[in-house]
Amino acid sequence: MQEDRTPLKTVRIESPVMAKNRQLAQANQRVFNSHGILVVNLIGSPGSGKTTLLEAMVARLGDALAVIEGDVQTRRDAERIERAGGRACQIETRGACHLDAQQVGRAVQDLRLETDPCKVLVIENVGNLICPSSYDLGEHLKMAVLSVPEGDDKVLKYPSLFSRASVLVVNKIDLLPHVHFDVDRAVDECHSLNDGIIVFKTSGKTGEGVAELCNFLAARQAELAHGIGE
Amino acid sequence: MQEDRTPLKTVRIESPVMAKNRQLAQANQRVFNSHGILVVNLIGSPGSGKTTLLEAMVARLGDALAVIEGDVQTRRDAERIERAGGRACQIETRGACHLDAQQVGRAVQDLRLETDPCKVLVIENVGNLICPSSYDLGEHLKMAVLSVPEGDDKVLKYPSLFSRASVLVVNKIDLLPHVHFDVDRAVDECHSLNDGIIVFKTSGKTGEGVAELCNFLAARQAELAHGIGE
Numbered sequence: 505m506q507e508d509r510t511p512l513k514t515v516r517i518e519s520p521v522m523a524k525n526r527q528l529a530q531a532n533q534r535v536f537n538s539h540g541i542l543v544v545n546l547i548g549s550p551g552s553g554k555t556t557l558l559e560a561m562v563a564r565l566g567d568a569l570a571v572i573e574g575d576v577q578t579r580r581d582a583e584r585i586e587r588a589g590g591r592a593c594q595i596e597t598r599g600a601c602h603l604d605a606q607q608v609g610r611a612v613q614d615l616r617l618e619t620d621p622c623k624v625l626v627i628e629n630v631g632n633l634i635c636p637s638s639y640d641l642g643e644h645l646k647m648a649v650l651s652v653p654e655g656d657d658k659v660l661k662y663p664s665l666f667s668r669a670s671v672l673v674v675n676k677i678d679l680l681p682h683v684h685f686d687v688d689r690a691v692d693e694c695h696s697l698n699d700g701i702i703v704f705k706t707s708g709k710t711g712e713g714v715a716e717l718c719n720f721l722a723a724r725q726a727e728l729a730h731g732i733g734e
Numbered sequence: 735m736q737e738d739r740t741p742l743k744t745v746r747i748e749s750p751v752m753a754k755n756r757q758l759a760q761a762n763q764r765v766f767n768s769h770g771i772l773v774v775n776l777i778g779s780p781g782s783g784k785t786t787l788l789e790a791m792v793a794r795l796g797d798a799l800a801v802i803e804g805d806v807q808t809r810r811d812a813e814r815i816e817r818a819g820g821r822a823c824q825i826e827t828r829g830a831c832h833l834d835a836q837q838v839g840r841a842v843q844d845l846r847l848e849t850d851p852c853k854v855l856v857i858e859n860v861g862n863l864i865c866p867s868s869y870d871l872g873e874h875l876k877m878a879v880l881s882v883p884e885g886d887d888k889v890l891k892y893p894s895l896f897s898r899a900s901v902l903v904v905n906k907i908d909l910l911p912h913v914h915f916d917v918d919r920a921v922d923e924c925h926s927l928n929d930g931i932i933v934f935k936t937s938g939k940t941g942e943g944v945a946e947l948c949n950f951l952a953a954r955q956a957e958l959a960h961g962i963g964e
């Protein structure tokens with residue numbers, strides 16, 4: 505009998521929940537593109553310094569930046585962004601471990617981008633290294649935050665996020681003298697999963713590295729707006 | 735028309751997945767009780783220092799302690815416990831964001847408690863402050879770890895865990911001079927959710943507070959074994 509040499513096909517089966525989320529994410533991205541807004545899905549552990557980093561970014565980007573804050577409970581993070589002079593809208597997931605595209609679509613309406621535009625929108629996801637990485641929100645890029653006190657062994661332990669992110673932010677570098685964290689190890693392990701990832705080293709507290717990160721996002725936004733305007 | 739004053743009843747609807755998990759958790763607890771083993775479900779963020787705390791506990795409890803390590807991927811944590819001289823068994827969830835009772839039941843068989851007994855078994859859950867709190871594994875108590883660099887605002891942002899835990903461990907207290915963390919605020923907010931929670935302040939790195947925590951667990955194990963033996 506002749507061997508069948510037809511190559512095997514991988515068929516991806518998508519659950520109805522994920523298919524619905526993908527459609528809503530695509531709709532969100534059409535809205536973002538129509539306004540020329542670069543959208544970032546910011547994902548990291550609880551306490552990795554995402555909100556402090558955003559406070560430092562508000563100081564540089566001003567009105568060009570808007571923020572959607574995702575938390576299980578409380579409006580604490582949106583209030584922090586507003587106290588720093590930024591624009592923020594809070595989503596409370598009431599138990600859910602990640603944001604979804606429907607929640608983000610509603611929050612975007614609350615931001616009234618037609619009358620009050622911005623250039624960069626950062627969606628700070630619920631503090632969780634696992635579940636948020638699977639739900640597309642319509643963003644242009646995922647930005648993973650790994651803070652120095654979490655340890656340099658985390659990339660391969662939580663590969664889903666680090667393999668899908670376009671940007672890795674190694675945050676709280678002001679704490680490097682006080683904890684063991686080998687930056688090269690973390691970055692090398694990240695490149696072993698994802699060789700195109702772009703790395704920034706920041707401290708939301710001291711502001712180190714925040715200008716470079718903001719410049720990168722502004723350049724990406726300009727590319728996006730230029731591409732859409734062509 | 736007379737008003738109907740029958741009190742409203744709250745009916746809890748349990749999904750088939752959760753009902754199955756609960757049954758398997760009850761079966762696990764029967765096994766634990768038959769051996770007089772106190773079982774702790776250790777839950778905290780990625781990088782909150784759970785494994786370092788366990789390494790310090792191995793040094794005190796020796797053979798009385800066994801560990802089940804839960805991670806999305808890698809055997810890194812079980813290898814660390816073994817290098818510290820402890821007994822460990824690794825569960826890799828391959829993407830799942832929490833352990834379940836079935837996985838723990840299988841790992842317990844691998845530990846061969848009949849021939850190689852222990853007094854305290856700690857199950858280090860996947861690093862995640864949200865999802866693991868909903869899945870009972872058959873443990874006698876949940877122990878929540880909150881590390882100082884995560885920030886003192888986390889309790890009310892992640893109430894599901896902190897309201898269900900019997901023990902709160904404020905960990906990495908050696909970093910208190912280097913970060914802003916108001917221990918009283920975190921503990922007060924935890925007591926506002928859960929007034930019976932018992933609090934320990936520890937550093938896995940320096941060993942501070944680890945003796946008190948181990949003594950507490952040993953006393954609870956003795957109570958459990960006494961209660962079963964009556």
